[in-house]
Each structure stands twice: as C-alpha cells, then as structure tokens.
Amino acid sequence: MFEIRLAQKEDMKAVLGLITELAVYEREPHAVHISEQDLIKHGFTESRFKCFVAQHSLEGIIGMALYYPRYSTWKGPTLHLEDLYVKPAFRKYGIGQQLFENVIKEAIDQNVGRMEWTVLSWNQPALNFYKKYNASLDDEWQLGTITREQLANYK
Template identity: 50%
Template sequence: MKTIRKAQPNDEIQIMKLIHELAEYENAPEEVINTPEQLAIDLFQDQICDCFVYEEDGEIRGMALYYISYSTWRGRSLYLEDLYIQPKYRRGGIGQKLFNRLIEEAENLNVKRMDWQVLDWNEPAIQFYKKIGATLDGEWINGRLFFD
C-alpha cells in the first residue's frame, strides 16, 4: 500500500534513516548530530516540528519535515526544512504529492508564506521547484550559528 500521512510515534527511526541519506547526498554526513530519540521528542512531545511521510508497503520512503515560522512582514509562515525521497522512488510524482500535501497544510494553518532552501548545485531539486512555479531567490545570504 502507498500512502502519504502524518508521521506518528515509532516513525522516528525510519525518518532519521532518511535524514542520514539526505546528509550523504548533500556531502555532509558528519553534520547530523540529531538522534531518533530527540526527533521523537521534537515531533511528538514538544511538537516543534511536524512531518509528512510517504510510506510504501510499511516502509517510509520519503518525507517532508516542516515547522511554523514567522515573518514580521507577512505573519505566520510554514518552513519546509527537508523534502527527501529515496532515489529508487523518485520520478514517480511522490515529491509533487508530498509538496501538494504541504500546500494543503499551509492553507489549513492559514499561513501567509511557505519557505525552504535548495542548494545551488542541486539541479534536480531546482528544476522541480521551477516546474511548480516557485520563486527561487538568489538575493538573500543565509546566516547561521551552531551551538553544541
């Protein structure tokens, strides 16, 4: 069976597996310090983020992890942290379905904007976002601090 659904307790191990795969794809596996245990707390206990998963035959093959952010200019926003589909399951419309589900969620939450980032070398993702009519802004420079 194939389905897109909200993540639920006990999905955290499979979601973390996808996060590690994404980090490998982005050439940054050493940067993942999150754990399944912490992810479970953040998703299901503290609810600081949420996630849709694509499940096929009992295995999670894709995810869209997001949270609510805030724009001083627009108000409540949805921030897509990661959209990832395992390579074997790409090109079948799963990314589009997950993204559409996020748009539905954004509308249900009455957000005024949806944001995400894409690496400048990730041409398949860039083409995907262009295809759906997204604005890709080359003007902003990302700032970041890390805390141990």
C-alpha cells in the first residue's frame, strides 16, 4: 500500500506541498518562503538535507521526514529532524512511526551524539507520539530566531 524511501528530486513538488500543509496546521500559513527549486538545490546539489517520503501506491507522496546534520559542542555530530508530517487521511496506519524510525536508523548509522527536533507546546498529538519513544521534551530551552529580513537590516 505504501513504501518509505529516500526522496528524489522529482518528489520535491509533493514535499513542498506537505511542508505547506504542515505550516497551515502549525498556524503559520504564510511562513513558507521556499520553492520547489530551492528544495532541489539545497537537498540535491548542496546536500544540506535528506528526506524520507512515504509513497502510497495510488495517492503518491503522503508523508515525509526531512532532516539534516548539526553539530553540538556538548555531544558532537547530531541529527536534526526538521519536519515529520503525514497527511491527515493517512494517519493511524503507522506511517509516521516508520518515517520517524527511518530517521532514528539514520542517526544510529551516523553515530551521532543525539537526535533532536522541535515541537509546538500545543501540538498534543505530536507530543504523545514522541513520548512513545521516551524522548526528552525540554521546557527550559527557548528557541531563538533572527529572520532573513532582520539579518538584512543588521549593520
């Protein structure tokens, strides 16, 4: 019915669609400023990220897990899961679990010091999902960001 595999360039249009769906769910519908071409360039020319996709035999790409390497001064190499998303109609079939576990296997294969991700505090389904893996969910650390616009204005 579906298979989990590494994404290919041809999948980036569907992956962008999933990223956009996730942004809507996360109440940030206007936050996505990348294009299909950006994903192709960053994922396949510059190798900044990798992505597993769940492909349904009839419906096409129905889920994805996008991740990339980071470095921790405390733990050494780490792996960051940026997005894990499955279309709502296909949830509860173990697709998210298989995507997540493929990223876990990648982290093990890369011998990283830790695997990390962020999750919104109000996203109870995601919090429950990660708790099944005995993940540590930290209430102390705050996420800091500086936008592209703010960077452009920095002098």
